[in-house]
Amino acid sequence: MGIYSKIKGLSDVDVSGKTVLLRVDFNSPIDPQAGVILDDKRFREHLYTIKALDKAKTVIITHQSRPGKKDFTSLYAHAQRLSELLGKPVRFIDDIFGSYAQEFIKKANIGDVIMLENVRFNAEENLKLSGEESAKTVLIRNLARMGDIFINDAFGTAHRSQPTIVGLPEVLPAIAGLLMEREVENLSRVFQGAPRPVTFILGGTKVDDSIDVARHVLLNGIADYVLAVGVVANIFLAAKDFDIGKPSMDLIEQLGYTGQIEIARSILSQFNDKIVVPEHVAIKKDGVRVEMHVRDIPADCPILDLGSEGLIPCLDLIRSSRTVVLNGPAGLFEESDYSFGTYEIIKAAAEAEFSVVGGGHTAAVIEKMGYDSRFTHISTGGGACIEFLTGKKLPAIAALEKSSERFA
Numbered sequence: 001m002g003i004y005s006k007i008k009g010l011s012d013v014d015v016s017g018k019t020v021l022l023r024v025d026f027n028s029p030i031d032p033q034a035g036v037i038l039d040d041k042r043f044r045e046h047l048y049t050i051k052a053l054d055k056a057k058t059v060i061i062t063h064q065s066r067p068g069k070k071d072f073t074s075l076y077a078h079a080q081r082l083s084e085l086l087g088k089p090v091r092f093i094d095d096i097f098g099s100y101a102q103e104f105i106k107k108a109n110i111g112d113v114i115m116l117e118n119v120r121f122n123a124e125e126n127l128k129l130s131g132e133e134s135a136k137t138v139l140i141r142n143l144a145r146m147g148d149i150f151i152n153d154a155f156g157t158a159h160r161s162q163p164t165i166v167g168l169p170e171v172l173p174a175i176a177g178l179l180m181e182r183e184v185e186n187l188s189r190v191f192q193g194a195p196r197p198v199t200f201i202l203g204g205t206k207v208d209d210s211i212d213v214a215r216h217v218l219l220n221g222i223a224d225y226v227l228a229v230g231v232v233a234n235i236f237l238a239a240k241d242f243d244i245g246k247p248s249m250d251l252i253e254q255l256g257y258t259g260q261i262e263i264a265r266s267i268l269s270q271f272n273d274k275i276v277v278p279e280h281v282a283i284k285k286d287g288v289r290v291e292m293h294v295r296d297i298p299a300d301c302p303i304l305d306l307g308s309e310g311l312i313p314c315l316d317l318i319r320s321s322r323t324v325v326l327n328g329p330a331g332l333f334e335e336s337d338y339s340f341g342t343y344e345i346i347k348a349a350a351e352a353e354f355s356v357v358g359g360g361h362t363a364a365v366i367e368k369m370g371y372d373s374r375f376t377h378i379s380t381g382g383g384a385c386i387e388f389l390t391g392k393k394l395p396a397i398a399a400l401e402k403s404s405e406r407f408a
């Protein structure tokens, strides 16, 4: 697997006749009341791996949301959706490792696909543990008894050091699934010989992650430019001492990112000529979109999009870049009056020779626009993609490497 050559994949191991524990990430936007999955992109992306296991018994382990959230649900609807997409039955077991699950799996046939209950219903899965600690949990000791081999295809969860991600590779021979391989290979290309200039477009609301990525890619020469949009741009505008208005400052405070302004200021002092921050924005004034220079913003109006003049330097930069990494929308795109910047940036980014997208919201807009096939790679990862792009070795990857050495 490229720079991760220590990790084994499906082409290295024959899984025929084996019982495979397959970790996927089916965590998706759902309507919890109606039990309806609103976006099945992650299901579609995992299909290749699941289909490749037709000569094995496949036991699917996944999570949906986390404890305390409204969409922390059982996986009955997930099994149904997978069955529709796969074109064959998927047996849902409302159990994770109890005797019913153990017996059911033992009796199942080669070619069967079985989905276990939301693994985060087990409290241990919600702990942040090392591989060694995870291996000692009741969850991992019991799951391990149910399979011969572990396949991790859950790139979306690769940044979590949780038992099924880092513990199963401690106790079973573990390999990467096809989606995991594709994600790692495509995202690694950003670090390895991507055509230059390379521009990272960082938007949306996950400001701390975006600032971390900006610093890392500029410091390490991975990117030539960073274009800040969305709430990330508002932080940089505030760092440049523009008065961005009370509602935009309140949002930053509400999200807990006030401290990021100082960090953005220090990055600007080092890389001022490498960071593009559009200064012409769209605000909401008396309920309507009004465009203006950021220095003229009324104190009580929120910045919700790029202005059309602000878009010009963005398009110039994107069009002169051969590689574009896009993570996070440029505005409140859910409201049609403020979707302009996001749509125009996506259209321009899609033209780049090498184009990579991270983030669930961003991927969903691209799919809605029918632009998915125009991008080189659209990651299924939100946090995982962004952490990968900061250059960190993700826990899932480290665990697969270790497992390959141990079970060589």
Ligand SMILES: Nc1ncnc2c1ncn2[C@@H]1O[C@H](COP(=O)(O)OP(=O)(O)OP(=O)(O)O)[C@@H](O)[C@H]1O
Pocket: 203, 204, 205, 206, 229, 230, 231, 303, 304, 305, 327, 328, 329, 330, 331, 332, 333, 334, 358, 359, 360, 361, 362, 363, 381, 382, 383
């Ligand atoms: N100026 C703005 N003011 C308020 N909200 C904004 C602004 N710009 C972008 N957003 C919001 O950012 C949100 C998406 O940000 P986020 O960082 O979560 O994107 P993502 O990384 O693509 O998605 P995900 O978190 O699902 O992986 C959207 O709901 C959008 O409305």
Ligand SMILES: O=C(O)[C@H](O)COP(=O)(O)O
Pocket: 025, 027, 065, 066, 156, 157, 160, 381, 382, 383, 384
């Ligand atoms: O959607 C995601 O980012 C993954 O499924 C991980 O979910 P988490 O942020 O709840 O750990």
